[in-house]
Amino acid sequence: MTEPRVRVLLADDEALIRAGIRAVLSADPSIEVVAEAADGHEAVELALRHRPDVALLDIRMPRLDGLQAAEQLRTAAPDTALVMLTTFSEDAYIVRALDSGVSGFLLKSGDPRELIAGVRAVAGGAAFLSPDVARRVLTHLGTGRLSRATEARARLAPLTDREREVVARVGAGHSNAEIAAQLHVVEGTVKAHVSSVLARLALRNRVQLAVLAHEAGLVTG
Structure with a gap:
Protein backbone atom coordinates (compact mmCIF):
# COMPACT_ATOMS: atom_id res chain seq x y z
CA MET A 1 0.00 0.00 0.00
CA THR A 2 1.42 3.38 -1.04
CA GLU A 3 1.91 5.87 1.76
CA PRO A 4 0.15 9.24 1.28
CA ARG A 5 2.34 12.08 0.10
CA VAL A 6 3.43 14.82 2.45
CA ARG A 7 1.82 17.97 1.07
CA VAL A 8 4.01 21.07 1.50
CA LEU A 9 3.47 24.81 1.23
CA ARG A 22 11.22 22.88 -4.53
CA ALA A 23 13.84 20.99 -6.58
CA VAL A 24 15.21 19.31 -3.45
CA LEU A 25 11.77 18.31 -2.16
CA LEU A 46 -2.66 29.54 0.42
CA ALA A 47 -2.33 27.43 3.57
CA LEU A 48 -6.02 27.94 4.34
CA ARG A 49 -6.91 27.06 0.74
CA HIS A 50 -4.71 23.98 0.33
CA ARG A 51 -4.45 22.73 3.95
CA PRO A 52 -0.90 21.35 3.53
CA ASP A 53 0.63 18.90 5.98
CA VAL A 54 3.70 21.13 6.36
CA ALA A 55 4.27 24.85 5.81
CA LEU A 56 7.90 25.88 5.22
CA LEU A 57 8.05 29.59 6.12
CA ASP A 58 10.96 31.93 5.59
CA ILE A 59 11.47 33.83 8.83
CA ARG A 60 11.85 37.19 7.07
CA MET A 61 9.21 38.00 4.44
CA PRO A 62 7.33 41.15 3.39
CA ARG A 63 3.80 42.04 4.60
CA LEU A 64 3.87 39.32 7.26
CA ASP A 65 7.11 37.73 8.40
CA GLY A 66 7.32 34.01 8.97
CA LEU A 67 6.69 34.29 12.70
CA GLN A 68 3.56 36.37 12.23
CA ALA A 69 2.30 33.98 9.56
CA ALA A 70 3.00 31.05 11.90
CA GLU A 71 1.01 32.69 14.69
CA GLN A 72 -2.01 33.04 12.42
CA LEU A 73 -1.72 29.51 11.03
CA ARG A 74 -1.29 27.97 14.46
CA THR A 75 -4.89 28.97 15.17
CA ALA A 76 -6.41 28.93 11.68
CA ALA A 77 -4.77 25.72 10.41
CA PRO A 78 -3.78 23.71 13.51
CA ASP A 79 -3.23 20.50 11.53
CA THR A 80 -0.47 22.10 9.46
CA ALA A 81 3.01 21.60 10.94
CA LEU A 82 5.02 24.83 10.83
CA VAL A 83 8.73 24.90 9.98
CA MET A 84 10.86 28.05 9.87
CA LEU A 85 13.47 28.48 7.15
CA THR A 86 16.41 30.53 8.37
CA THR A 87 19.96 31.62 7.67
CA PHE A 88 22.98 31.98 9.93
CA SER A 89 22.32 35.72 10.28
CA GLU A 90 18.92 35.39 11.92
CA ASP A 91 19.69 34.06 15.40
CA ALA A 92 17.47 36.61 17.16
CA TYR A 93 14.49 35.54 15.05
CA ILE A 94 15.15 31.91 15.94
CA VAL A 95 15.21 32.67 19.66
CA ARG A 96 11.92 34.58 19.32
CA ALA A 97 10.38 31.67 17.47
CA LEU A 98 11.14 29.20 20.25
CA ASP A 99 8.09 30.50 22.12
CA SER A 100 5.81 30.00 19.12
CA GLY A 101 4.09 26.85 17.96
CA VAL A 102 6.55 25.91 15.24
CA SER A 103 7.58 22.30 14.78
CA GLY A 104 11.09 22.86 13.48
CA PHE A 105 13.90 25.01 12.15
CA LEU A 106 15.86 24.36 8.97
CA LEU A 107 18.79 26.17 7.37
CA LYS A 108 18.25 27.32 3.78
CA SER A 109 21.88 26.48 3.08
CA GLY A 110 21.82 23.15 4.89
CA ASP A 111 22.25 19.62 3.57
CA GLY A 125 4.43 14.73 14.49
CA ALA A 126 8.07 15.17 15.55
CA ALA A 127 10.04 18.30 16.30
CA PHE A 128 13.08 18.90 14.10
CA LEU A 129 16.00 21.19 14.83
CA SER A 130 18.73 21.38 12.24
CA PRO A 131 21.91 20.52 14.19
CA ASP A 132 23.52 23.74 12.95
CA VAL A 133 20.49 25.76 14.07
CA ALA A 134 20.57 24.08 17.47
CA ARG A 135 24.23 24.98 17.89
CA ARG A 136 23.54 28.59 16.85
CA VAL A 137 20.68 28.86 19.33
CA LEU A 138 22.82 27.57 22.18
CA THR A 139 25.65 29.92 21.19
CA HIS A 140 23.25 32.86 20.95
CA LEU A 141 22.09 32.18 24.49
CA GLY A 142 25.40 33.71 25.43
CA THR A 143 28.14 33.45 27.98
CA GLY A 144 25.83 31.69 30.38
CA ARG A 145 25.88 28.56 28.26
CA LEU A 146 27.65 26.50 30.93
CA SER A 147 25.16 27.58 33.58
CA ARG A 148 22.31 26.90 31.15
CA ALA A 149 23.66 23.40 30.56
CA THR A 150 23.79 22.86 34.32
CA GLU A 151 20.27 24.23 34.67
CA ALA A 152 19.00 22.01 31.85
CA ARG A 153 20.52 18.91 33.41
CA ALA A 154 19.00 19.87 36.76
CA ARG A 155 15.56 20.28 35.18
CA LEU A 156 15.83 16.84 33.63
CA ALA A 157 17.26 15.17 36.74
CA PRO A 158 13.86 14.19 38.23
CA LEU A 159 12.91 12.30 35.08
CA THR A 160 13.14 8.53 34.92
CA ASP A 161 15.75 6.87 32.72
CA ARG A 162 13.04 5.98 30.21
CA GLU A 163 11.75 9.55 30.12
CA ARG A 164 15.29 10.82 29.51
CA GLU A 165 15.65 8.32 26.65
CA VAL A 166 12.45 9.70 25.14
CA VAL A 167 13.61 13.30 25.60
CA ALA A 168 16.93 12.53 23.89
CA ARG A 169 15.13 11.07 20.90
CA VAL A 170 12.73 14.02 20.72
CA GLY A 171 15.82 16.23 20.62
CA ALA A 172 17.21 14.15 17.77
CA GLY A 173 14.06 14.80 15.74
CA HIS A 174 12.33 11.41 15.99
CA SER A 175 8.55 11.02 15.88
CA ASN A 176 6.55 9.16 18.54
CA ALA A 177 6.25 6.17 16.20
CA GLU A 178 10.01 6.06 15.59
CA ILE A 179 10.77 6.37 19.31
CA ALA A 180 8.31 3.59 20.09
CA ALA A 181 10.03 1.29 17.60
CA GLN A 182 13.48 2.14 18.98
CA LEU A 183 12.44 1.53 22.61
CA HIS A 184 10.20 -1.46 21.83
CA ALA A 192 2.14 9.71 27.35
CA HIS A 193 5.80 10.20 28.32
CA VAL A 194 6.13 13.27 26.10
CA SER A 195 2.90 14.84 27.40
CA SER A 196 3.89 14.18 30.99
CA VAL A 197 7.38 15.65 30.56
CA LEU A 198 6.05 18.76 28.81
CA ALA A 199 3.60 19.36 31.64
CA ARG A 200 6.11 18.71 34.44
CA LEU A 201 8.76 20.93 32.87
CA ALA A 202 6.25 23.67 31.93
CA LEU A 203 7.22 23.53 28.25
CA ARG A 204 4.82 24.54 25.49
CA ASN A 205 5.86 22.20 22.71
CA ARG A 206 8.29 19.59 21.40
CA VAL A 207 10.64 22.21 19.98
CA GLN A 208 11.24 23.68 23.43
CA LEU A 209 11.80 20.14 24.73
CA ALA A 210 14.25 19.49 21.89
CA VAL A 211 16.20 22.63 22.75
CA LEU A 212 16.35 21.58 26.40
CA ALA A 213 17.67 18.17 25.32
CA HIS A 214 20.42 19.89 23.32
CA GLU A 215 21.28 22.20 26.23
CA ALA A 216 21.56 19.25 28.59
CA GLY A 217 23.88 17.42 26.21
CA LEU A 218 21.49 14.55 25.51
CA VAL A 219 21.81 15.01 21.75
CA THR A 220 25.13 14.33 20.09
CA GLY A 221 26.30 14.94 16.56
Whole structure:
Protein backbone atom coordinates (compact mmCIF):
# COMPACT_ATOMS: atom_id res chain seq x y z
CA MET A 1 0.00 0.00 0.00
CA THR A 2 1.42 3.38 -1.04
CA GLU A 3 1.91 5.87 1.76
CA PRO A 4 0.15 9.24 1.28
CA ARG A 5 2.34 12.08 0.10
CA VAL A 6 3.43 14.82 2.45
CA ARG A 7 1.82 17.97 1.07
CA VAL A 8 4.01 21.07 1.50
CA LEU A 9 3.47 24.81 1.23
CA LEU A 10 6.69 26.72 0.52
CA ALA A 11 6.90 30.42 1.39
CA ASP A 12 9.93 32.59 0.63
CA ASP A 13 10.15 36.02 -0.99
CA GLU A 14 13.16 34.99 -3.13
CA ALA A 15 12.12 33.07 -6.25
CA LEU A 16 15.55 31.46 -6.59
CA ILE A 17 15.40 30.09 -3.06
CA ARG A 18 11.91 28.72 -3.67
CA ALA A 19 13.06 27.04 -6.86
CA GLY A 20 16.01 25.42 -5.12
CA ILE A 21 13.97 24.11 -2.21
CA ARG A 22 11.22 22.88 -4.53
CA ALA A 23 13.84 20.99 -6.58
CA VAL A 24 15.21 19.31 -3.45
CA LEU A 25 11.77 18.31 -2.16
CA SER A 26 10.58 17.15 -5.59
CA ALA A 27 13.43 14.65 -5.68
CA ASP A 28 11.57 12.70 -2.99
CA PRO A 29 8.47 10.99 -4.44
CA SER A 30 6.79 11.01 -1.01
CA ILE A 31 6.76 14.85 -0.88
CA GLU A 32 4.60 17.16 -3.00
CA VAL A 33 4.88 20.96 -3.05
CA VAL A 34 1.23 21.99 -3.45
CA ALA A 35 1.66 25.79 -3.32
CA GLU A 36 4.27 28.55 -3.21
CA ALA A 37 4.01 31.99 -1.63
CA ALA A 38 6.18 35.09 -1.99
CA ASP A 39 5.15 36.75 1.29
CA GLY A 40 3.61 35.90 4.64
CA HIS A 41 0.11 37.15 3.82
CA GLU A 42 -0.03 35.00 0.69
CA ALA A 43 1.34 32.05 2.69
CA VAL A 44 -1.58 32.25 5.12
CA GLU A 45 -4.13 32.50 2.30
CA LEU A 46 -2.66 29.54 0.42
CA ALA A 47 -2.33 27.43 3.57
CA LEU A 48 -6.02 27.94 4.34
CA ARG A 49 -6.91 27.06 0.74
CA HIS A 50 -4.71 23.98 0.33
CA ARG A 51 -4.45 22.73 3.95
CA PRO A 52 -0.90 21.35 3.53
CA ASP A 53 0.63 18.90 5.98
CA VAL A 54 3.70 21.13 6.36
CA ALA A 55 4.27 24.85 5.81
CA LEU A 56 7.90 25.88 5.22
CA LEU A 57 8.05 29.59 6.12
CA ASP A 58 10.96 31.93 5.59
CA ILE A 59 11.47 33.83 8.83
CA ARG A 60 11.85 37.19 7.07
CA MET A 61 9.21 38.00 4.44
CA PRO A 62 7.33 41.15 3.39
CA ARG A 63 3.80 42.04 4.60
CA LEU A 64 3.87 39.32 7.26
CA ASP A 65 7.11 37.73 8.40
CA GLY A 66 7.32 34.01 8.97
CA LEU A 67 6.69 34.29 12.70
CA GLN A 68 3.56 36.37 12.23
CA ALA A 69 2.30 33.98 9.56
CA ALA A 70 3.00 31.05 11.90
CA GLU A 71 1.01 32.69 14.69
CA GLN A 72 -2.01 33.04 12.42
CA LEU A 73 -1.72 29.51 11.03
CA ARG A 74 -1.29 27.97 14.46
CA THR A 75 -4.89 28.97 15.17
CA ALA A 76 -6.41 28.93 11.68
CA ALA A 77 -4.77 25.72 10.41
CA PRO A 78 -3.78 23.71 13.51
CA ASP A 79 -3.23 20.50 11.53
CA THR A 80 -0.47 22.10 9.46
CA ALA A 81 3.01 21.60 10.94
CA LEU A 82 5.02 24.83 10.83
CA VAL A 83 8.73 24.90 9.98
CA MET A 84 10.86 28.05 9.87
CA LEU A 85 13.47 28.48 7.15
CA THR A 86 16.41 30.53 8.37
CA THR A 87 19.96 31.62 7.67
CA PHE A 88 22.98 31.98 9.93
CA SER A 89 22.32 35.72 10.28
CA GLU A 90 18.92 35.39 11.92
CA ASP A 91 19.69 34.06 15.40
CA ALA A 92 17.47 36.61 17.16
CA TYR A 93 14.49 35.54 15.05
CA ILE A 94 15.15 31.91 15.94
CA VAL A 95 15.21 32.67 19.66
CA ARG A 96 11.92 34.58 19.32
CA ALA A 97 10.38 31.67 17.47
CA LEU A 98 11.14 29.20 20.25
CA ASP A 99 8.09 30.50 22.12
CA SER A 100 5.81 30.00 19.12
CA GLY A 101 4.09 26.85 17.96
CA VAL A 102 6.55 25.91 15.24
CA SER A 103 7.58 22.30 14.78
CA GLY A 104 11.09 22.86 13.48
CA PHE A 105 13.90 25.01 12.15
CA LEU A 106 15.86 24.36 8.97
CA LEU A 107 18.79 26.17 7.37
CA LYS A 108 18.25 27.32 3.78
CA SER A 109 21.88 26.48 3.08
CA GLY A 110 21.82 23.15 4.89
CA ASP A 111 22.25 19.62 3.57
CA PRO A 112 19.39 18.76 1.16
CA ARG A 113 18.97 15.45 2.97
CA GLU A 114 18.35 17.41 6.16
CA LEU A 115 15.57 19.38 4.47
CA ILE A 116 13.82 16.19 3.39
CA ALA A 117 14.34 14.56 6.78
CA GLY A 118 12.95 17.63 8.53
CA VAL A 119 9.81 17.74 6.40
CA ARG A 120 9.19 14.04 6.95
CA ALA A 121 9.81 14.37 10.69
CA VAL A 122 7.39 17.22 11.34
CA ALA A 123 4.77 15.64 9.09
CA GLY A 124 4.99 12.62 11.39
CA GLY A 125 4.43 14.73 14.49
CA ALA A 126 8.07 15.17 15.55
CA ALA A 127 10.04 18.30 16.30
CA PHE A 128 13.08 18.90 14.10
CA LEU A 129 16.00 21.19 14.83
CA SER A 130 18.73 21.38 12.24
CA PRO A 131 21.91 20.52 14.19
CA ASP A 132 23.52 23.74 12.95
CA VAL A 133 20.49 25.76 14.07
CA ALA A 134 20.57 24.08 17.47
CA ARG A 135 24.23 24.98 17.89
CA ARG A 136 23.54 28.59 16.85
CA VAL A 137 20.68 28.86 19.33
CA LEU A 138 22.82 27.57 22.18
CA THR A 139 25.65 29.92 21.19
CA HIS A 140 23.25 32.86 20.95
CA LEU A 141 22.09 32.18 24.49
CA GLY A 142 25.40 33.71 25.43
CA THR A 143 28.14 33.45 27.98
CA GLY A 144 25.83 31.69 30.38
CA ARG A 145 25.88 28.56 28.26
CA LEU A 146 27.65 26.50 30.93
CA SER A 147 25.16 27.58 33.58
CA ARG A 148 22.31 26.90 31.15
CA ALA A 149 23.66 23.40 30.56
CA THR A 150 23.79 22.86 34.32
CA GLU A 151 20.27 24.23 34.67
CA ALA A 152 19.00 22.01 31.85
CA ARG A 153 20.52 18.91 33.41
CA ALA A 154 19.00 19.87 36.76
CA ARG A 155 15.56 20.28 35.18
CA LEU A 156 15.83 16.84 33.63
CA ALA A 157 17.26 15.17 36.74
CA PRO A 158 13.86 14.19 38.23
CA LEU A 159 12.91 12.30 35.08
CA THR A 160 13.14 8.53 34.92
CA ASP A 161 15.75 6.87 32.72
CA ARG A 162 13.04 5.98 30.21
CA GLU A 163 11.75 9.55 30.12
CA ARG A 164 15.29 10.82 29.51
CA GLU A 165 15.65 8.32 26.65
CA VAL A 166 12.45 9.70 25.14
CA VAL A 167 13.61 13.30 25.60
CA ALA A 168 16.93 12.53 23.89
CA ARG A 169 15.13 11.07 20.90
CA VAL A 170 12.73 14.02 20.72
CA GLY A 171 15.82 16.23 20.62
CA ALA A 172 17.21 14.15 17.77
CA GLY A 173 14.06 14.80 15.74
CA HIS A 174 12.33 11.41 15.99
CA SER A 175 8.55 11.02 15.88
CA ASN A 176 6.55 9.16 18.54
CA ALA A 177 6.25 6.17 16.20
CA GLU A 178 10.01 6.06 15.59
CA ILE A 179 10.77 6.37 19.31
CA ALA A 180 8.31 3.59 20.09
CA ALA A 181 10.03 1.29 17.60
CA GLN A 182 13.48 2.14 18.98
CA LEU A 183 12.44 1.53 22.61
CA HIS A 184 10.20 -1.46 21.83
CA VAL A 185 7.08 0.05 23.37
CA VAL A 186 3.70 1.06 21.96
CA GLU A 187 3.34 4.55 20.49
CA GLY A 188 0.75 5.51 23.13
CA THR A 189 3.36 5.00 25.84
CA VAL A 190 5.75 7.41 24.14
CA LYS A 191 2.99 9.96 23.67
CA ALA A 192 2.14 9.71 27.35
CA HIS A 193 5.80 10.20 28.32
CA VAL A 194 6.13 13.27 26.10
CA SER A 195 2.90 14.84 27.40
CA SER A 196 3.89 14.18 30.99
CA VAL A 197 7.38 15.65 30.56
CA LEU A 198 6.05 18.76 28.81
CA ALA A 199 3.60 19.36 31.64
CA ARG A 200 6.11 18.71 34.44
CA LEU A 201 8.76 20.93 32.87
CA ALA A 202 6.25 23.67 31.93
CA LEU A 203 7.22 23.53 28.25
CA ARG A 204 4.82 24.54 25.49
CA ASN A 205 5.86 22.20 22.71
CA ARG A 206 8.29 19.59 21.40
CA VAL A 207 10.64 22.21 19.98
CA GLN A 208 11.24 23.68 23.43
CA LEU A 209 11.80 20.14 24.73
CA ALA A 210 14.25 19.49 21.89
CA VAL A 211 16.20 22.63 22.75
CA LEU A 212 16.35 21.58 26.40
CA ALA A 213 17.67 18.17 25.32
CA HIS A 214 20.42 19.89 23.32
CA GLU A 215 21.28 22.20 26.23
CA ALA A 216 21.56 19.25 28.59
CA GLY A 217 23.88 17.42 26.21
CA LEU A 218 21.49 14.55 25.51
CA VAL A 219 21.81 15.01 21.75
CA THR A 220 25.13 14.33 20.09
CA GLY A 221 26.30 14.94 16.56
